[in-house]
Amino acid sequence: MKLIIIIALAIGLLLLVRRRLIYVDLTFPWFVALVVLGIASIFEDFVATVAGILGIHFEPLSVVFIAIFILLAIITTLLISVTAIRRRQIDIVRTIAMSHLAAQERSQSVGEDRNT
Amino acid sequence: MTRKDKNTLVYVPVFNDFAVIEQIVEDIRGVLPSVTVLLIDDGSTKGPFAASSVKNALHVRLPSNYGIGVCTHVAFDHAIIHEYDFVCRVDADGQHPVEHLSDMLQILSEQGADLVVGARIAIGSNLQPDPILRRWVRAYFSVCARLLTGNSVLKDVNTGFFALNIGAVRRLNTYQLERYPEPQLFVRAARIGLKMKLHSIERRDRLFGSSSLGLWAALKMVYRFNVLVLSEIMQRSER
Numbered sequence: 001m002k003l004i005i006i007i008a009l010a011i012g013l014l015l016l017v018r019r020r021l022i023y024v025d026l027t028f029p030w031f032v033a034l035v036v037l038g039i040a041s042i043f044e045d046f047v048a049t050v051a052g053i054l055g056i057h058f059e060p061l062s063v064v065f066i067a068i069f070i071l072l073a074i075i076t077t078l079l080i081s082v083t084a085i086r087r088r089q090i091d092i093v094r095t096i097a098m099s100h101l102a103a104q105e106r107s108q109s110v111g112e113d114r115n116t
Numbered sequence: 117m118t119r120k121d122k123n124t125l126v127y128v129p130v131f132n133d134f135a136v137i138e139q140i141v142e143d144i145r146g147v148l149p150s151v152t153v154l155l156i157d158d159g160s161t162k163g164p165f166a167a168s169s170v171k172n173a174l175h176v177r178l179p180s181n182y183g184i185g186v187c188t189h190v191a192f193d194h195a196i197i198h199e200y201d202f203v204c205r206v207d208a209d210g211q212h213p214v215e216h217l218s219d220m221l222q223i224l225s226e227q228g229a230d231l232v233v234g235a236r237i238a239i240g241s242n243l244q245p246d247p248i249l250r251r252w253v254r255a256y257f258s259v260c261a262r263l264l265t266g267n268s269v270l271k272d273v274n275t276g277f278f279a280l281n282i283g284a285v286r287r288l289n290t291y292q293l294e295r296y297p298e299p300q301l302f303v304r305a306a307r308i309g310l311k312m313k314l315h316s317i318e319r320r321d322r323l324f325g326s327s328s329l330g331l332w333a334a335l336k337m338v339y340r341f342n343v344l345v346l347s348e349i350m351q352r353s354e355r
Contacts, residue, residue, distance in 0.1 A: 087292065090186055097176045097190045098197060101154070104174045105198055108152075 002041035010034050029077040033070045040066060123201035124221060127154040127191035129184050130208040132162045140206065141173050143214045148221075151204075154194060156187040183295030184276070192289040195282060204279040212277040216317050220279040223313050230284040230310035233269060233302060234277030236319035253338060257299055260345050265306035269314045273299040277317060284310050299341050303348060 013030055016022045040046050040063065051062035126144055130137060141153050153173040159181040176190065188205070195203045202224055206212050212234065220232040254274055261270040276298055280288070287308060294300055305312060 090182060090189070093178055093182060093186060094189055094193055097156075097178065098193055100176045101174055101190075101194050102197070105194075108174070 003038070006034060006038045006041060009037075026078065026081055029074045033074060036066065036070060123199075124148065124151040124204065125154055125191065125195045125198075125200040125202070126151050126204045126206055126217065127156060127187070127194075128206050128208050129156050129158055129187035130160065131158040131181065132160045133208045134160070136210045137208050138170050140208060140210060140214065141170055144206065144217065145172060147215050147217050151217075152200070154191055155208075156190055158182060158184070158187050183297075185293030185295055185297040185300075188293050188297055188301070189289065192285045195285050196289065199282075201282055202279060203282070203285050205276055207276045211320050213317050213320060216277075216315065217279070220315050223315060224279055224281050227313060228311060229281075229313040231280040231302075231305050231312045232278060232315050233272065233312060234275055234279075234317045235272035235314050236275055236277075237316050249334070253334065256338075257341055260341070261299060261303050261306075264345055264348055265303060267306040267312060269312040270302055270306060271314065273302045278302075280305075280310075294340055296337055296340070300344055303344065307348060 010031075013022075013027055013034070017024050017027055040050075047062050047066075048059050050066060051057075051059040054062060054065060056062045056065070126148070128137070128140060137155065141155070144151065144153055155170060155173050155175040157175065157177040159178045161181070174194075178186065178190070191203060191205070194200075202221055204217055204220065206214055206217075216234060220234065223229050223232045254272070257273045258271055261273045262268060274296075278298075278301075284305065287310070288301060288304060291300070291304055302312070
């Protein structure tokens with residue numbers, strides 16, 4: 001059942017990408033998260049091992065920590081992507097502004113030439 | 117017309133403060149008749165601002181509000197492409213005494229400074245006093261900037277009134293400037309060893325509008341400044 005849920009999530013993700021609702025590069029952290037969740041759900045020992053490493057006595061609680069870690073990883077990756085997109089957007093805005101101003105600068109210098 | 121004026125670009129970032137913009141352009145032209153004035157409308161929401169109606173000025177409108185950092189990049193890009201020698205910044209709210217521009221340009225050309233900072237000092241009793249929080253924040257910025265760079269010029273790192281030569285423009289344009297870029301600009305300039313000079317100007321009340329800096333924006337500005345200081349501490353001097 002656990003595996004089916006993971007596969008269903010993966011198919012859902014694939015459909016979103018296929019319909020171009022999500023840019024494929026941005027789905028990578030989601031994909032990694034699904035793999036981690038898949039491992040966590042298939043191998044019972046995985047949760048126990050994580051609980052052992054983190055010193056958690058109530059083993060199922062380690063799933064919460066894994067989920068928080070995955071969420072933070074996804075948020076960080078998305079922040080990096082959004083920052084990169086914003087930087088590219090600013091570059092485009094600067095380029096457009098330059099082309100607007102170049103035309104005005106040209107017309108101004110033509111006017112100056114005529115006056116002289 | 118002097119060569120110094122002719123090769124100077126004065127840029128004015130505008131965001132919803134259009135009331136006195138024509139007056140400011142006129143004042144600039146009164147002091148320096150041959151400079152090129154560049155109005156950068158940072159995606160004003162109240163308007164439409166007819167920048168094109170302002171005579172004797174270049175104008176560009178950004179598609180949305182990107183902040184003064186992007187406006188500064190646009191002005192710097194333009195100055196580099198069209199080979200201006202000097203670039204000055206003036207705010208659109210009438211706070212800056214533009215009659216000081218010629219003195220600032222003189223300091224750049226004759227004293228060999230790379231960057232002249234127009235530091236505001238309160239003269240006269242008719243001025244509205246700054247809120248205490250703003251004064252504390254300014255003092256904190258100033259102390260941190262001076263401790264970090266060892267540069268005593270950095271007394272007012274929030275002023276938007278400055279002038280710089282094209283060499284400084286080229287070097288500072290390589291950094292990604294933030295929404296309120298003044299502290300970043302001055303600290304970087306000091307860290308990369310640009311020759312900076314202080315030019316005292318009288319602080320004036322705004323002729324129009326109010327500060328775009330609310331409490332939330334101010335908190336973000338302090339946060340951003342602290343990040344800047346920490347990253348500068350971690351980075352070795354690039355001088």
